[in-house]
Amino acid sequence: MTTGGEPHIGPGVGPHTDREPHLGRGAGRHTGREPRTQPASEPRSEPRSRPHREPGLEGVRTLTRVLDHYLVDPLLGLVLPGAGDLIGSLLGLYVVGVAVRRRTSPVMIARMLLNLALDAALGFVPVIGDVADFAFKANQKNLALLSERPAGSKPTVRDWLIVGGAALVFVAVIALVIYGVVALVRAIA
Secondary structure, X not given: OOOOOOOEEOOOOOEEOOXXXXXXXXXXXXXXXXOOOOOOOOOOOOOOOOOOOXXXXXXXXXXXXXXXXXXHHHHHHHHOOOHHHHHHHHHHHHHHXXXXXXXXXXXXXXXXXXXXXXXXXXXXXXXXXXXXXXXXXXHHHHHHHHHOXXXXXXXXXXXXXXXXXXXXXXXXXXXXXXXXXXXHHHHHO
16 A cells, blocks of 8 residues: 555556556556546536526426326316316416417417317316326426427417417317306206
C-alpha cells in the first residue's frame, strides 16, 4: 500500500496509484482527452440525463396521473353513471385550458376536445361504456398532444373552424350526458 498517491508496483501490469485504479495496457498514457476516471471528491461535470420537464405541465401531469393512471375518471363514471363522466370531462378541460394559455395549435386543441367528447360519450353507454372508459384514456392522449406541440405554427382560418367544430361536438356530447342524467333521475324518482 502507498501513501499520498506514490506509485508502486502492484499485482497488475505496471505502476499505478491508490487514487487511480489500474485500467490495463495504455491506461496511463495522456491522449489529450479528459481522464477516464475522476476522484470521488470532485463533482461530476456532465449533467445527469433526466427528461426535460416544463414547469407549466406539472399540474397537467398530476391531473392526468390521478384521472387516468389511478383510474379516478372511469371509476367516477362507474359509480355515478352519466354524472361521473360529466365530472371527468369537466376536469379534463383543465388540460385544454393549459393548451390554450400556451398558445398550442388550434388543431391540437380540437383533437383534445374531441378526445374528451369521445371519452364522455363512451362512458355514458351503460356497462360497455364503463369498460371502454377504463381502456380509453383521454387525459393521457391530451397530455401527449400538449407535450408534442409544434413550435411557432400560426393558426389558419381552417384551424379555427376545426376548433369551433370540435367545441360544438364537445358541447353536444356534454349536453347529451346532462340530458341522460336528468332522464335517469326522473325515471328513478
